[in-house]
């Protein structure tokens with residue numbers, strides 16, 4: 386397993402560093418179809434804006450198929466929709482076919498959608514020797530409670546789920562979400578965490594250094610073959 390931590394000055398430098406690495410990585414990929422799972426939350430917004438403004442013509446987006454590591458069970462035009470944010474800031478601004486964007490239908494019944502999305506993934510993502518879909522790249526964030534995708538500490542059993550997706554419940558708002566599970570996140574060829582903000586510094590240090598309460602944070606259990614943390618100086622404060 387390879388783990389690398391890249392510490393950048395600020396959130397926009399995190400987005401810039403990841404975007405540059407992503408563009409170079411795409412060039413190294415020989416396959417026609419590259420599968421990428423996006424994260425939600427606030428951190429990737431700068432990345433979406435940068436992809437739209439600086440990389441619209443620099444990356445062959447037709448090779449990339451986008452999925453989501455998690456999605457909130459809301460309408461796609463709801464401000465909470467991870468797809469909605471990516472659409473407004475990114476997809477609406479580049480040339481990409483609808484067939485390349487595999488959104489979670491947050492407006493559907495969560496249990497039905499969990500199954501439909503699982504099938505969508507099985508139909509488009511390479512399957513590994515353990516019959517688990519293997520994304521080429523998964524982009525993740527981390528919450529202040531150590532959750533990643535929508536695997537929260539109170540539902541850490543999803544880290545070992547035999548399913549591709551689960552219906553998660555946000556611990557404070559009870560909002561339902563569809564999330565990829567631990568085996569799928571860990572089976573990805575490459576995982577990149579984008580983490581910014583001082584409020585995440587203590588949890589991040591425990592996750593990376595495997596100290597304190599690290600075992601209780603779902604993010605600590607993401608251990609794929611190739612893992613890179615892109616963090617800003619504020620989040621790296623306690624490393």
Ligand SMILES: O=C1O[C@H](COP(=O)(O)O)[C@@H](O)[C@H](O)[C@H]1O
Pocket residue numbers: 424425426427428429454455456467525526527528529532533534535
């Ligand atoms: O709820 C979520 O939170 C995490 C972290 O988000 P951030 O706003 O702190 O960047 C995110 O990775 C996840 O996709 C999202 O649904």
